Amino acid sequence: MTYGFVINRILRYTGTFFIIVTLIFFVSHLMPGSPLKNILGEVTYFNLMSQNPEILHDIEAEYGLDEPLAEQFRIYLLSLIHFDLGYSYKYRQPISDLLIFRLKWTMVLLLPAIIFGAIFGGFFGSFAGWHRNSCIDSGLTSMLLFVYSMPHYWLAMLFVLVFAFHMGIFPLGGITRGGLDGLDKAFDILWHMVLPVSVLTLFGAAYNYFIMRGSVIQVMEEGFVLTARAKGLTERDVLFRHVLRNAMLPLLTVIALDFGFMVSGALLVEIVFSWGGMGTLIYDAVLARDYPLLHGSFLVIACCVLAANFLADVLYAAVDPRVRGDVET
Amino acid sequence: MANSNNIWSRLFIALILSFMISSAIQISTAEASDVSLKAGTISSFDPLNLFKYRPWNGVNYAGFTHIGLVRYDEHLNVLPCLARDWKISDDGKSITFKLADNATWHDGTPVTAEDVKFTFDYNKKHGLPIAYLYNNYYDHVSALDTHEVTLYSTEPVGAALLTSLQSAYIIPKHIWEKVEDPEKYEGKDGMIGCGPFVFESYDQVATEANFRANADFFLGKPTIDSVNYQYYRTIDSMLLALKKGDIDTTFDYYMPVPAVYAASLADAKDVELGSVPDVGVLLNLEFGYNQFLKMMNESQFKKFREAVAYAVDYQQIVDMISAGYGEVPGRGYVPPTAIGYDPDIPKLEHNLAKAEGILDSLGFIDTNGNGVRNLPDGSELSFTITPPVWKQDNMRAAEVICSHLQKAGLDAQIDGESLSNEDKCHQRIFKDRDYYMCIYYSTPYSIMYDAGGVNCANMTGSDGTCSDPRLIDLLERVRYSNTLEQRSEAVRALQQYYSEELPFIALDWANVLYPYRTDRFGGWKIQDGYGNMNFDTWFSLKPEA
Numbered sequence: 001m002t003y004g005f006v007i008n009r010i011l012r013y014t015g016t017f018f019i020i021v022t023l024i025f026f027v028s029h030l031m032p033g034s035p036l037k038n039i040l041g042e043v044t045y046f047n048l049m050s051q052n053p054e055i056l057h058d059i060e061a062e063y064g065l066d067e068p069l070a071e072q073f074r075i076y077l078l079s080l081i082h083f084d085l086g087y088s089y090k091y092r093q094p095i096s097d098l099l100i101f102r103l104k105w106t107m108v109l110l111l112p113a114i115i116f117g118a119i120f121g122g123f124f125g126s127f128a129g130w131h132r133n134s135c136i137d138s139g140l141t142s143m144l145l146f147v148y149s150m151p152h153y154w155l156a157m158l159f160v161l162v163f164a165f166h167m168g169i170f171p172l173g174g175i176t177r178g179g180l181d182g183l184d185k186a187f188d189i190l191w192h193m194v195l196p197v198s199v200l201t202l203f204g205a206a207y208n209y210f211i212m213r214g215s216v217i218q219v220m221e222e223g224f225v226l227t228a229r230a231k232g233l234t235e236r237d238v239l240f241r242h243v244l245r246n247a248m249l250p251l252l253t254v255i256a257l258d259f260g261f262m263v264s265g266a267l268l269v270e271i272v273f274s275w276g277g278m279g280t281l282i283y284d285a286v287l288a289r290d291y292p293l294l295h296g297s298f299l300v301i302a303c304c305v306l307a308a309n310f311l312a313d314v315l316y317a318a319v320d321p322r323v324r325g326d327v328e329t
Numbered sequence: 330m331a332n333s334n335n336i337w338s339r340l341f342i343a344l345i346l347s348f349m350i351s352s353a354i355q356i357s358t359a360e361a362s363d364v365s366l367k368a369g370t371i372s373s374f375d376p377l378n379l380f381k382y383r384p385w386n387g388v389n390y391a392g393f394t395h396i397g398l399v400r401y402d403e404h405l406n407v408l409p410c411l412a413r414d415w416k417i418s419d420d421g422k423s424i425t426f427k428l429a430d431n432a433t434w435h436d437g438t439p440v441t442a443e444d445v446k447f448t449f450d451y452n453k454k455h456g457l458p459i460a461y462l463y464n465n466y467y468d469h470v471s472a473l474d475t476h477e478v479t480l481y482s483t484e485p486v487g488a489a490l491l492t493s494l495q496s497a498y499i500i501p502k503h504i505w506e507k508v509e510d511p512e513k514y515e516g517k518d519g520m521i522g523c524g525p526f527v528f529e530s531y532d533q534v535a536t537e538a539n540f541r542a543n544a545d546f547f548l549g550k551p552t553i554d555s556v557n558y559q560y561y562r563t564i565d566s567m568l569l570a571l572k573k574g575d576i577d578t579t580f581d582y583y584m585p586v587p588a589v590y591a592a593s594l595a596d597a598k599d600v601e602l603g604s605v606p607d608v609g610v611l612l613n614l615e616f617g618y619n620q621f622l623k624m625m626n627e628s629q630f631k632k633f634r635e636a637v638a639y640a641v642d643y644q645q646i647v648d649m650i651s652a653g654y655g656e657v658p659g660r661g662y663v664p665p666t667a668i669g670y671d672p673d674i675p676k677l678e679h680n681l682a683k684a685e686g687i688l689d690s691l692g693f694i695d696t697n698g699n700g701v702r703n704l705p706d707g708s709e710l711s712f713t714i715t716p717p718v719w720k721q722d723n724m725r726a727a728e729v730i731c732s733h734l735q736k737a738g739l740d741a742q743i744d745g746e747s748l749s750n751e752d753k754c755h756q757r758i759f760k761d762r763d764y765y766m767c768i769y770y771s772t773p774y775s776i777m778y779d780a781g782g783v784n785c786a787n788m789t790g791s792d793g794t795c796s797d798p799r800l801i802d803l804l805e806r807v808r809y810s811n812t813l814e815q816r817s818e819a820v821r822a823l824q825q826y827y828s829e830e831l832p833f834i835a836l837d838w839a840n841v842l843y844p845y846r847t848d849r850f851g852g853w854k855i856q857d858g859y860g861n862m863n864f865d866t867w868f869s870l871k872p873e874a
Contacts, residue, residue: 032751043772050759050792091373092381092512101533165569172575173566178535178557274562276536284373 009313013306020302021080025073028294035089035289036060063089076295085299086292090284095296098281103263103300105175106277108189109270110262113197117204118255124205125212126247130239132217140209148206153268156199160272163195170195173274196273200266204258211254215247222246249320253312260308264301364872365555366850368580368862369567373560374538377531378519379498380457380511389582392862393540393556394435395498395522398426398445399491400864403856405608405666407492407813410548410864411440411499411523421485421811422468428476432547434501435521435528442472447502449480455511463490463497465790485809488816492668492777498522525551525867536560551867553850564590571844572597578845578853580862583773585841588652599848604654604840608666608858610771612650612726612836614641615784617764618794620712624704625691632687634831637766639684640737641730643677643836649729650722651839658835661824662771663780665838666857668813669820674828677835684737695738702738711740712765715747718754720770726836727768741766762787762794768836773858779808780820785832795832849873 036059037045048056060066064075079086085095124144128137147155164172171177176188219225220243228238267279278297285293372389375381379391398412409415412426432440449463449470456464466482473479482490501521508514520528525548526540537559542551559576561567568590570576579586585607586594594602614637621630643657658664661674688694693702693710702710716727727743734741744764747754757764775783782804785793791804803823810816827833843860845853851873854865 032753034752034755037755043774046755046759046792049755051790053760091375105534160566160569165573168573172570172573173562174535174559176532176535178530178532178537178539178559271562272566274536274560274566276534276562280562 005317009310013310017302017306021077021299022073024295024298024302025076026069028291028298029069029072031286031289033289035063035065035291038288038290039063039089080299085296088285088290088293090288090290090293095293098293099278099296099300102276102278102281105275106263106266106270106279108175109193109196109275109277110200110266112193113200113204113266114255114258114262116197116201118208118251118258120201120205121208122212122248122251125209125251126216126239126244128209129213129216129220129247130243132220137213141213144206144209147202148210151268152199152203152266153272155202156196156269156272159195159199173272175275192273196266196269196275199269208251208254212247212251215250216243219243219247245319249316252315252319256308256312256315257305258308259311260305261301263304264297363554364552365557366553366578366870367557367559367576368578369559369561369570369576370579370581371561371564371567372581372584373536374558375531375533377517378511378514379500379522380455380514389580390520390528390538390540390558391498391522392496392524392582392864393526393558394520394524394528395500396524396864397495397497397499398428400495401856401859403854403865405492405857407495410495411445415491417487417491417811419811421487421809422483423479423481424487424491425473425477425479428478429547430476432523433545434503434523435543436501436518437545438501438503440499440501440523441475442478443475444502445478445499446470446472447506448497448499451500451505451511452497457511463493466490485811488810488813489778489808491813493774498524523547525864526556529555549868552852552870553867553872568594568844571846572600574599574846574848576846577849578861579843580860583859585843585860588650588654588839588842591652591654591842594842594844599846600844601847601853603843603845603853603855603861605843605855605857605860606666607655607664607839607841608773609776610658610662610664610781610835610837611655611839612646612723613662613769613771613781613784613833614730614836615764615767615769615793615833616795616831617762617766618787618796618832619763620765624710624712629691631830632691633693634834636684636687636691636737637734637739638677638831638834639680639687640739641677641733641834641836642679644679645733646726646729646836647839650726650837654842655837655839658838659824660828660831662827662833662835663776663820663824664835667776667780667820669780669817669824671821671824674824681736688737688739693738700735700738701740709740710738711742713742713744713746714766714768715744715754715757715764716768717758718748718751723768723770730766730768730836759792762792779804780823781827781833782807782823793832797830797832800826800830800832847873 036056040048040059057066064072088095088098091098124140128140131137160172164170171192175192176185180188225238225242228242263278264282267283270277270279282294282297285297370389374390379395396410398410399407400410402408411429411432413429414427415424417424428440428442428445434440449467453464453467463480463482466484466486468481468483470481471479480490504518504521505511525543525546527543529539529541531538537557540556540558542554544550561570564586567579568586571579591602594600616634621633625633647653647655647657657676659674659676661671663670688702692705695701696703696707704710714727714731716723718724731741731743747757758767758769769784771781771784775781783791785795786800786804787794787796788801788804803819803826806819807816807823810819841858841860843855845861849872850870852869852871853861854863854869855861856863856865
């Protein structure tokens with residue numbers, strides 16, 4: 001890996017970042033509907049539209065919404081340069097505060113789900129691929145295909161109904177009960193996390209399972225595996241030293257991207273479990289036409305996805321000498 | 330190695346068990362020592378400042394900590410609250426209130442007429458939503474002495490103003506006079522009021538707030554010790570929590586539970602479904618005079634409206650939208666909960682034969698046999714129906730109305746242009762008013778203000794299209810009533826007009842549903858329209874043994 005490789009990637013990602021910022025800004029403003037409806041409330045907004053459009057225009061000016069789009073974009077870029085993400089119309093809070101708070105809880109939910117999903121998916125996928133066409137392979141594949149075909153929110157609702165409502169083992173939703181602190185609070189959060197993390201882990205594991213299984217099967221058909229066996233290596237050595245090492249590459253990419261997309265939250269699961277994360281924040285921002293909040297949220301997602309991509313590139317190059325070789329030449 | 334694994338497993342299990350036992354002990358101890366009402370909401374909130382959420386969310390929790398000059402009883406009659414007495418002036422342009430002598434803010438400062446004056450001045454200055462009816466007619470407020478204050482309005486709206494003041498929460502001058510931007514204020518004293526509960530805490534992570542009963546409340550201490558107010562992301566999760574017993578009731582200001590949930594709630598153990606008449610009109614059909622008067626003359630249009638009124642199957646709409654919790658509306662439009670409601674005005678009637686008879690008599694006959702009636706000039710009687718696209722119930726009702734009208738030979742179609750563009754829909758209904766028919770609704774505010782005239786008349790302060798001088802005169806009489814008796818009389822006359830002319834039609838006089846549990850508390854008071862979380866409930870709730 002050379003400096004050239006890193007600089008090449010940084011330049012590429014900077015260009016991509018600028019394109020994303022531009023797209024986020026203009027696409028969000030193309031949505032029909034006005035943020036003033038949410039800011040003022042439906043009754044007041046329609047009343048003003050009907051009776052006092054000039055007052056409505058004044059309020060638009062107050063929020064800078066009467067400026068031409070290009071001018072609004074220029075102001076937005078200037079504020080970005082000063083690391084000022086603005087103020088949310090809906091929540092009436094600085095966007096950076098909102099994002100930090102929500103990101104924290106999204107990560108609490110998604111980080112373990114991604115890690116467990118990767119571990120379980122990777123492990124069972126390798127196992128099934130290595131024992132292709134065995135009973136275990138067929139059983140695991142059928143079961144995880146069934147899980148993967150189900151909508152996230154449906155499984156989440158099922159978990160809530162069975163484990164929280166009927167059995168009463170876990171809470172119906174939320175991040176924690178109020179009035180707790182210290183270790184009690186930490187345990188309570190863990191208790192609230194069990195169901196949403198389980199749902200997300202199941203889906204992550206199912207997805208990763210198929211990638212890993214397919215990858216192992218593909219690698220096993222390569223000539224170097226035959227050579228390794230012909231050399232007299234044990235099956236364990238063939239699996240761990242040759243097959244898994246090569247089969248890990250697609251899974252690594254997926255996991256890296258999962259970490260990138262993690263900041264966008266898991267909207268439907270967050271909704272079902274009343275988990276105040278990034279997914280619901282973005283959803284609320286879209287409904288309220290809260291442009292500053294939308295821009296801020298998408299910006300964070302874009303940064304994280306680009307960073308994760310960059311990380312995947314670097315990891316790829318570190319793990320696979322062929323990729324490294326391509327870059328260096 | 331095996332032994333060490335065993336030890337770790339045992340330790341882990343012991344840890345989990347001790348955690349679960351200690352949690353259970355905590356919960357039972359808390360429940361035993363505090364009579365706390367638990368309420369759920371689906372409106373996100375941050376109760377550090379009652380102005381933070383501008384439209385209505387603030388009203389939810391502000392009703393715990395703050396009070397207005399007057400309040401409503403179960404049937405929305407106006408009763409004294411912070412004001413112990415009042416008098417509307419003869420010209421209807423002012424109301425003088427005598428305040429309770431012993432009211433104090435939660436920080437111990439006495440409530441004075443200066444606070445009342447400050448509240449209305451501050452609301453006007455910052456364009457805040459509380460007391461918004463008064464904002465429209467604000468002239469000035471005078472504090473006559475420590476406990477006497479007069480509100481002056483630009484028009485003689487005394488009676489309407491008085492009834493709207495129950496949600497005009499009075500705020501402490503000594504706190505807010507220092508605040509320049511009320512919606513961004515983060516001070517800890519932002520929730521100090523003089524109401525029956527004192528704001529205690531808000532947990533941003535748990536999204537719940539606690540309010541403690543105000544032992545010094547000048548009208549007495551509430552019968553419960555505290556209110557725990559919990560946010561749920563969806564109505565489904567909130568209702569599951571209610572059925573499970575995690576909360577005692579739901580509470581969102583004027584946001585009843587949709588009727589589609591009625592069946593599952595009715596079957597739930599220990600859950601009662603409070604059903605009371607609505608104070609607004611859930612669905613209406615507004616005629617677009619501007620468009621129809623291009624197709625036919627005024628006399629034809631009047632008969633056409635009558636035919637449309639007969640063509641609509643009201644019971645089907647009540648069953649479909651309100652799950653049967655409602656009634657077929659009257660021709661007089663205003664619901665039975667309104668001041669001046671006239672029970673003698675007949676109900677609307679679904680009679681397709683009568684509708685067809687009227688259309689035939691107008692000469693609107695299907696001349697080419699394609700199932701659509703033709704106007705005398707040969708063109709087809711085709712028009713669109715515009716629902717507000719952001720209202721699901723209105724969209725569904727619009728589709729059903731189209732089918733009703735099609736049975737009478739009218740080619741009614743959903744307004745596709747508005748359907749695909751919310752901005753266009755706003756513009757059509759509120760700006761250009763170029764719709765043929767609009768399936769809209771009347772808020773409690775529009776019934777309280779001018780008995781729904783806001784939705785049908787083309788005059789200042791209204792969004793409608795009917796410019797009939799008789800209607801406008803009647804509406805002015807309602808709006809500018811000096812006393813509640815005068816207003817009652819004016820509303821009766823207006824209902825008579827509505828019944829004869831049908832400038833719009835109520836489609837559903839719905840009952841609103843507010844569920845609550847009966848295993849922990851009894852003595853709930855259900856207020857018309859607004860449900861079980863109201864001022865009377867704070868003093869009538871009794872913990873069940």
